[in-house]
Amino acid sequence: MLIGIIGLAGLPPMNGFVSKWLVYRSLLINGHPLLFVAAVIGTLGTILSVYKLIHNTFLGQLRLEFQQIKEVPLSMLTPMLVLAILVFITGFMPGTVLSWIAQIQTHIGLPAVQYHLGGIDYVKGGLDMIWVSSILFYGFAVGAIIFYVIGGKSKRIHPYDNYAGGHFLTADVQYHYSNNFYPGLMHLIGNWYRGSFKWFESVLVSFVGFAAKTTENIFRSQQPIRLLSFIIVLVLSFVYFSSIGVIAR
């Protein structure tokens, strides 16, 4: 899950980073400051949102009903691992995917991207993901040595066994990060939200109800069997023509 999240947020060394790097680099060199800032805000927002996702799933206070939870069976774990490895490999050696992209670019008449196995060659600052990922893993390795080897042995305790200023944490009172997540936002847009969104929701509901009633009335006022066969013919012809269209294209 962490690998998927890192790929989604576009952090190195996963695949999302390479594409992000290409986008950023072209925005930088061609001079689009506002688009660049917007893209970075998007990235930061992605990090924040996926952090909430991982926090909801794995971190924070464990609920009472999930205390006895176990790891998923192997048949479910294997595809996830395969996908995670794929995400990592395309990030570690983006040249494997960039060759297809270069082919597409030459086919539609664009200048092909100057790629090699580890990344992209540009005159003014390229990217070599093999180096970047290796450096990052080296950093993690040194960090792990500093932490695990130099540091003593730590004692594993239950997440609830912690110091909260004299309080005792239990599973039934939720204190953690993503609990009651939106009041800040609701405080800002609350009035507006309650007014317009609720109104829009009610409009949508009444419209759908009205449309359903109308359709039902038409259906009942006509010969039902004739209308039903008409609809079936319509659907079948739509499927037929769209398949023809796909083949012709």
Add this chain to the structure above:
Amino acid sequence: MSWSELLAELFFMPAIAFVVGLFMVLMMRKIAAKIQRRVGPPFFQPLYDIVKLYQKDTQVSHGLWHDIGIVMAVGGYIGAEILLPVPGFDGIADKGGIITLSYFLMIPSLGMALGVGQCANPNGSIGISRALTAMLAYDIPFIIVVFGVAWHFQSTSLVEMVEYQQVHQWGIFEMPLLAFAGLFALQGMMGKHPFEIYVAPAEIATGPMVEMSGKYMGGLFVMQSFQFYTAGVLYTSLFLGGGENWITFLIKCFAVIAIPISIAYVFPRFRTEDVVRLLWKWPVMMGLIGLAFVM
């Protein structure tokens, strides 16, 4: 680049970063002491702190992510250091560039958030949400500065930026407004007053670090010295012409770090929403005006 050079670079850059970072921490505490009219700690105090924390008996882990979070926090900075251009060790710095580096700087924040998130401590939760919000706040001016600098030098490679500045003149003279905005962002990035609410170093028992015992806190102290070094070198490479040799280079780095610290200890702290408001207003405004001058 030969294997011996590579190995030397991989070994010495984190080692130098750690030692220099320890000196920077010492400088920070000395400056703080001078401002508060105290004597300040002895020379080896930053190192004593780390050794002491690593030797603690009470080392409590709340789960796997608690450990991995610290490893990510330290490792992200070590990776960032190897990508920084310093005198004599430019070989690997060319492989990444500034975009990669600014992403590397997000990894420690994420690692901290994961590590603290594993403990079900409400104080930790408050700390994470503040830290992630603050990251959103200081990264906007930082990224505007990165854009302006990369556009000005027409390159994303830090090595080329440094070479350009050594031939022409320093970036701070060509882009003063961007340099000032960058200093603002640096203050937020280092988590110093008035933007230090997400670190909350004073609140040991009620802050985000409440569950960090023994080597966990020691790891974070190591991270802090790496962080100081990274911030100083990055700013020096962007605006102060990088390093011709180690002596001038280190003087520049220490000067860069001294500015935010001297500002920090005369200020109280802002609340998180005020941090966001301030960082999105003045440095962003200055950065955008500076960008308009550069483009």
